[in-house]
Amino acid sequence: MAERRLGLRARVIIAFSIGALLLSALLSVVTYSVTRANLIEASEKDALSNAGTNALSINGELSDSTDISELVPLMTSVITPTNTLQGMLFDNRGYYVDTFRFTDQDLNDNLRETLLASKSASMTYDIGDQPHHVIGLPLPGAQANAYYIQAAPLQNVEQALNSLLPTLASASAITTVLGMAFGVYVTKRLLTPIDEISHAARLIASGDLATRLTSRGDPDLDQLIQSFNGMATSLQERIERDSRFASDVSHELRSPLMALTGSVAVLEGRRDDMPERAQVALDLLSTNIGRFKVLVEDLLEISRFDVGAVQLDTEEVALGEFIRQAIGAAVARERNVPIIHNNGTDELFVELDKRRIAQVIRNLSENADKYAGGVTQIRLHHDGDDVRIEIEDEGPGVPVEERELIFERFARGIEGGRRGSGTGVGLGLSLVTEHLRLQGGTISVTNRVDGLTGSRFVISLPKIVVE
């Protein structure tokens, strides 16, 4: 199963977005960590100096005789009210709990040991559910091994950090979006030349062989542009060579044919002076030169299609008038082929290659003359911009199994297989197909819809209506 791959554009944009996301995430993490460290350090410093001040004040009021019961009022009177928890530790008298809910359990063993060992401590642990920064300082005024302990919640720091998070997140999001936008911009810049190349390739494919790319002054791109233009030039030369060949062959074939046609015509002017046997020979010559001429004309026409040397030469015409002229030119003067207009086709203006479509109509008309007693009527329809021309006869019709075959080269229906008449070369309908294809049109053959015998050749010409 073929793997569905993302386009270059999508991949570059995704890469840019992911890059921007990663970069901004990294920056956010670094910013967050540094800010956090700075904030904690500042708050610790703050707490330490606050605790030192408090410890000094308490120390001044203490003496060996200070009773435990006096400690609470002492502490409340001295300490500036803050949101901290306070307590004291007397190693010989046990722990004293203050009024600010700093309980015995809150006194971490680690803190107790650190204090007794090194006279001071500073550490962070959870009290209740919240992290606190706990500081212990000696109170030498009281007695040996008396300590003042103060615990400050780290909540402020956390709050500050929490408020930073959405800011960082939105900064990351914005950076990612900017990265994506940059990706779009870059791919646009990168892909513009590619778009131009594909546009140029399309133009060349549609027959505009002179299409070339202009240099962009970028050495990397210019190499591509040069090879593209080189390819276009050799393609153009090749096609022109082929079409010149077709045209040279055309000239080479037409000249002897011209001499033959002319000579036979001169002879025909003297037919009555000839012996009977010579007349028969002349008639044979004349008929076969006629066939040869049609064959050469058709072959040349079709070879022009094969080398792509054909050019559509469209002009605006009134549909009804054009069809009337075209069929009028195709059939004998005294015959009148009715043209039946449907849904306003008589007022339609269309853009078409008159010569080609007239030839299509002439060809179908000549076929009808040969095999079906001539065209009996033409119906015109249109559906929006699309036009349908239906050419009907009252002949034997085309057998179902031959309805596609007859449009192929050198294919002939069973009826046309007899060469007795000396006419009919199997290129006509394939040329019709080619002429129509050049205009984006198609042809098919069906039975007549009105129940009469005969065939109906349906020509569809899409998007030719003007306005």
Add this chain to the structure above:
Amino acid sequence: MATQVLTVEDDDSIRTVVKLALEDEGWGVLEASNGEDALVIFRDKGADVVLIDIMLPGMNGFEVCRSIRRTTDVPIIMVTARSDTHDVVAGLEAGADDYLTKPFEPKELSARIRALLRRSRSQGSDAVQMTFGELEVSPEQGVVTLRGEQVHLTKTEFKLLVELASGPSKVFSRETLLEKVWGYDYFGDGRLVDVHVRRLRTKIEPDPADPRYVVTVRGLGYKLVP
């Protein structure tokens, strides 16, 4: 004197067969196998119609055509081996009145020549002088004046203008003009009309890009605006 046709063609067989066919019509035929000879013969003997093959050794058919057109209005038919737009239009632009694509039937050639001769002998029958703005057309005298000054038109251009003038404001389809001016009785080549209209415009229009007299009627043809 019998009508003289100068045929310029390098292929001996074709030139001979054209000569035979035209002589059967009762016309005199002058032959040239290259452009240089053709110009000399035309200068010395003149001709009523000139038939020029485009592909000639040395000086090509377009050059011969332009060269002859510089001095005279003689009807010129270009013969091309290709029906490509390029050759046909280039031939008409060089001043040809009509063209034929090889291989053509001698009957077709004589019909074309007859149409051209008709054109150069009678310049329309309605003798009245017609006026369109500053443009005056006198079919009988074969004279066209613009702001009182005579305009030099070839016979085909003149015939085309007279035809358009025969029905002021009436729309003439290319097919009608082909039939009336060039004598085509089949589905002809509109380029013949278009190139001649273009040439006519450069001679009579104040601004050929925005015609005042010979106006294109979209999808239908041309008309002469009074």
